[in-house]
Amino acid sequence: xxxxxxxxxxxxxxxxxxxxxxxxxxxxxxxxxxxxxxxxxxxxxxxxxxxxxxxxxxxxxxxxxxxxxxxxxxxxxxxxxxxxxxxxxxxxxxxxxxxxxxxxxxxxxxxxxxxxxxxxxxxxxxxxxxxxxxxxxxxxxxxxxxxxxxxxxxxxxxxxxxxxxxxxxxxxxxxxxxxxxxxxxxxxxxxxxxxxxxxxxxxxxxxxxxxxxxxxxxxxxxxxxxxxxxxxxxxxxxxxxxxxxxxxxxxxxxxxxxxxxxxxxxxxxxx
Numbered sequence: 001x002x003x004x005x006x007x008x009x010x011x012x013x014x015x016x017x018x019x020x021x022x023x024x025x026x027x028x029x030x031x032x033x034x035x036x037x038x039x040x041x042x043x044x045x046x047x048x049x050x051x052x053x054x055x056x057x058x059x060x061x062x063x064x065x066x067x068x069x070x071x072x073x074x075x076x077x078x079x080x081x082x083x084x085x086x087x088x089x090x091x092x093x094x095x096x097x098x099x100x101x102x103x104x105x106x107x108x109x110x111x112x113x114x115x116x117x118x119x120x121x122x123x124x125x126x127x128x129x130x131x132x133x134x135x136x137x138x139x140x141x142x143x144x145x146x147x148x149x150x151x152x153x154x155x156x157x158x159x160x161x162x163x164x165x166x167x168x169x170x171x172x173x174x175x176x177x178x179x180x181x182x183x184x185x186x187x188x189x190x191x192x193x194x195x196x197x198x199x200x201x202x203x204x205x206x207x208x209x210x211x212x213x214x215x216x217x218x219x220x221x222x223x224x225x226x227x228x229x230x231x232x233x234x235x236x237x238x239x240x241x242x243x244x245x246x247x248x249x250x251x252x253x254x255x256x257x258x259x260x261x262x263x264x265x266x267x268x269x270x271x
Contacts, residue, residue, distance in 0.1 A: 001237040003269030004029030005246040006060045006218070009257050010039035012047065018265055019048035023055040025268045029088065031060035031245070036099035042075040049083035056086045060218075060245065061160070061179065063094020065112035066105040069119035069139065073126045077149045085153030089123075090179060090216075091116065092160030114138060117171065120157070127152055158216055163196050173207040177214030177243075192217060194239035201240025218245035223267030233271045244271060 005027050007015055019030040030048060034041040045057045057079065062072065072089070079087040093116060094100070096107045106112050118136040125132050125141075130148040134141040160179045161172035172178040180200055184190045197215060204213055217236050221229035221244075233244045248264060251257045 001233060001242060001244060001271045002028035003233070003244045003246065003271050004031055004056070004058075005265060005269070006031045006033065006248070007261065008033070008248045008250075008252050009261075010035060010044075011258075012039050012044045014258060014261075015039075015044035016047040016051050018261065019045075019055060019057065020051045021262075022265050023052045025266055027055060027265070027269050029056040029058065029243070029245075031058050031088075031090070034059045034062045036066065036103055036105065042079060045079050045087075046082050049079055049086070052083075052086075054086075056088055056156075057083055058088030058156075058158075059090050060247070061090040061092045061094070061158075063112075064091050064119040065093060065115040066100065066103075067119065069122040070126060070141070072119070073123045074149070076123070077127070077152050080152040080154065081150075087152070087154070088156045088158065090158040091120070092179065113167070120159070120171075120175075124155075124157075127155055158214060161200065163200060169200075169203060173204055173209055176212075177216060178204070179216045179218075194235055197236060197239040197241050214242045215240055216243040216245055217241045218247040220246060220248055220250070221270040223264045223270075226270070229270030237271070244269070246270070 005022055007018055015032050022030045032041045032044050041059050048057055076087055076089050093112045100107050115138050118139050122134050122139060122141060125134060129151055131143045131145050133143040157175040158177040158179055159172045159175050160181055162168040163182045180192055180196060182190055182192055182196050200215060221232055236244060248261060251260045
């Protein structure tokens, strides 16, 4: 099982520094979040790419409905080149209450899902090379034949998947991994459980996804209690998860967030 860590606050210099520290302390991946307005995730990851050699680098996550898909594709292939194939693009609808309405972005969930589907079509279509053209409900791309970048060294796209949603789960099997989400019987979001991951693993295997397909779960583990941390992660691994994502979102607004994050990165991964 691989272990990544998400930097829970935006700071370009810290992202570059902590990516290198995370690599030195055994983490498999380093991730940053992508905001509507703020420090640019891809510029930060580009800086991290030239400071590191082996750690995978990605977003957690990119809400495609408010992004130009050709711009995202450009950012991905740039990071792919700089890192030698270590880029990961994690996508989902995103949280609409993080500035979508304030900046005039689409907030309707159905429309955002349509935009995400079309964006994924365009991104992967561009990755396959030119000429490329596309006609959808929201986007139209005329045949492209100019200054094409090389195809990505490695294409890794993780997509949020909602357990029990036919459309959502049909989407995720087209890519390289999923970030599980679940709702209760009343349609409210609830905490992920190991049995949910087991169901998702069984589903993707029935759809023909091979052993290399990723299921990514997130949470926090006690860095000062390695035995307890390993046990918690082992439970997710046994359920079928392939990545553990250490996500310290609770320290976002704390004055000592940098010190707390620095301490956890240096404690190393739980598995």
